[in-house]
Amino acid sequence: MTNPETRHITIIGAGLAGALLATLLARRGWKVDVFERRGDPRVHGYAGGRSINLALAERGLHALRQADADRAVLDKAVMMRGRMVHPLHGEPQLLRYGRDDSEVIWSVSRGELNVLLLDAAEAAGARLYFDRRLESVDFDARVATLLGDGRAHAHRFHALIGADGAGSALRAEMGRVQDLGERTEGLGHGYKELEIPPARDGDFRIEPNALHIWPRGRYMCIALPNDERTFTVTLFLPSAGSDPSFETVVTGDDARRLFERDFADTLPLIPALEEDFDSNPIGTLATLYLDRWHVDGRAVLLGDAAHAMVPFHGQGMNCAFEDCVALAQHLERDADLATAFAAFEAERRPNAQAIQAMALENYLEMRERVDDRDFLLQRELEHLLAERHPTRFVPRYTMVTFRRMPYATAFERGRVQRELLVEATRGRDALEGIDWAWLDTEVERRLSPLPVES
Ligand SMILES: Cc1cc2nc3c(=O)[nH]c(=O)nc-3n(C[C@H](O)[C@H](O)[C@H](O)COP(=O)(O)OP(=O)(O)OC[C@H]3O[C@@H](n4cnc5c(N)ncnc54)[C@H](O)[C@@H]3O)c2cc1C
Numbered sequence: 001m002t003n004p005e006t007r008h009i010t011i012i013g014a015g016l017a018g019a020l021l022a023t024l025l026a027r028r029g030w031k032v033d034v035f036e037r038r039g040d041p042r043v044h045g046y047a048g049g050r051s052i053n054l055a056l057a058e059r060g061l062h063a064l065r066q067a068d069a070d071r072a073v074l075d076k077a078v079m080m081r082g083r084m085v086h087p088l089h090g091e092p093q094l095l096r097y098g099r100d101d102s103e104v105i106w107s108v109s110r111g112e113l114n115v116l117l118l119d120a121a122e123a124a125g126a127r128l129y130f131d132r133r134l135e136s137v138d139f140d141a142r143v144a145t146l147l148g149d150g151r152a153h154a155h156r157f158h159a160l161i162g163a164d165g166a167g168s169a170l171r172a173e174m175g176r177v178q179d180l181g182e183r184t185e186g187l188g189h190g191y192k193e194l195e196i197p198p199a200r201d202g203d204f205r206i207e208p209n210a211l212h213i214w215p216r217g218r219y220m221c222i223a224l225p226n227d228e229r230t231f232t233v234t235l236f237l238p239s240a241g242s243d244p245s246f247e248t249v250v251t252g253d254d255a256r257r258l259f260e261r262d263f264a265d266t267l268p269l270i271p272a273l274e275e276d277f278d279s280n281p282i283g284t285l286a287t288l289y290l291d292r293w294h295v296d297g298r299a300v301l302l303g304d305a306a307h308a309m310v311p312f313h314g315q316g317m318n319c320a321f322e323d324c325v326a327l328a329q330h331l332e333r334d335a336d337l338a339t340a341f342a343a344f345e346a347e348r349r350p351n352a353q354a355i356q357a358m359a360l361e362n363y364l365e366m367r368e369r370v371d372d373r374d375f376l377l378q379r380e381l382e383h384l385l386a387e388r389h390p391t392r393f394v395p396r397y398t399m400v401t402f403r404r405m406p407y408a409t410a411f412e413r414g415r416v417q418r419e420l421l422v423e424a425t426r427g428r429d430a431l432e433g434i435d436w437a438w439l440d441t442e443v444e445r446r447l448s449p450l451p452v453e454s
Contacts, residue, residue: 017303018163019117055314181291297337
């Protein structure tokens with residue numbers, strides 16, 4: 001058994017958040033032990049992960065900068081300037097995310113990112129233990145039991161941090177000693193991953209610097225580029241109760257029929273459609289809400305273990321990375337762990353709730369609204385207002401993706417801005433005739449200037 005010490009943290013889960021937090025704490029002189037149920041991906045290859053690539057945005061990048069890991073990650077990332085929307089009929093169109101290439105997001109491989117962060121954690125002095133699955137916790141004796149190599153291992157801890165993802169075993173154990181107020185809301189939609197391989201000449205088959213979307217009302221496909229010149233395609237469908245859904249699209253042949261009808265331009269791009277569809281599992285999507293994230297100073301949750309969300313804002317990992325920076329800061333500020341964990345929860349929980357809500361709203365926007373005329377008119381006006389009032393009117397997507405203000409602030413300001421856009425465009429199909437004097441006054445009245453971010 002290891003001896004408990006103060007400034008000693010045990011992290012459960014060496015996924016994205018666990019590995020980053022281990023790096024941040026070890027670099028500050030904490031003694032850090034990390035237990036991961038899977039094998040070491042640097043030895044065995046990357047085994048798991050529900051999505052193969054992820055969109056990294058400013059919040060996540062900023063957190064990686066704190067661990068000096070940003071450059072190495074960006075070296076392997078593919079820039080995405082905007083959404084390339086593929087309508088059912090007509091030409092694809094790029095809707096830029098930001099003003100220019102200073103406002104872009106990055107497609108990163110989950111496996112490569114994880115490996116890079118594990119190296120960083122180890123280099124910083126964290127001790128990593130693989131093939132160790134948390135099984136149970138005795139919070140009174142402060143002993144965690146981990147299974148691996150065919151036997152149980154007892155580990156004495158000072159405090160536990162749950163970075164063990166949406167199905168967190170630590171959360172379940174914490175729930176046995178304290179009511180966490182846990183509830184999970186399923187989305188009723190699932191997903192399947194497919195692949196666009198490189199072209200014959202080894203290049204990308206479609207525009208690489210974009211996040212591609214094929215919006216189709218109640219369902220959609222998206223594709224993100226990988227640095228090996230493939231794209232990971234994700235098909236999102238209702239789980240049941242309508243056609244198409246995963247109840248009616250069951251086999252690779254069903255998938256081909258759906259793609260022939262609704263995603264015809266992707267068919268020549270996905271040569272192994274049937275095989276991918278038949279062999280890949282259906283992923284489920286849900287939002288996890290908790291009223292409490294910690295058990296006094298003995299355990300705290302972060303990342304997906306605390307607030308799993310649907311992936312439609314591309315912020316789950318970004319938010320988890322922000323959690324890591326915030327927790328490391330609170331642990332430095334407060335020697336008392338219970339106080340630090342409570343302050344961390346107070347800071348992060350309202351923000352997690354805000355991005356969870358925005359992620360749910362974004363699903364509707366991506367699958368139904370990106371090619372809708374009202375939406376496009378409002379977006380046009382949004383751009384103009386952002387130019388006229390750069391410190392006050394900042395599109396919500398920009399606030400979430402390219403800035404680091406609290407998510408809750410972005411959510412609230414986004415609500416006010418949407419009201420303005422709807423009021424100003426009501427009954428119009430073009431921007432001519434907009435009452436700019438009224439609109440400028442209302443922007444100044446309803447939206448305070450935002451502080452400049454360092
Ligand atoms: C389809 C999809 C697309 C997504 N796209 C994006 C995106 O574009 N951008 C974005 O920011 N986010 C995205 N996300 C969300 C992102 O994947 C998660 O928010 C992120 O992985 C959370 O990191 P985590 O470290 O908290 O959890 P995880 O990455 O799930 O890591 C948890 C780790 O804990 C380990 N573990 C689990 N149980 C135990 C146990 N009992 N004992 C020991 N170890 C254990 C696991 O093996 C794993 O290594 C997406 C999610 C999905 C499902």
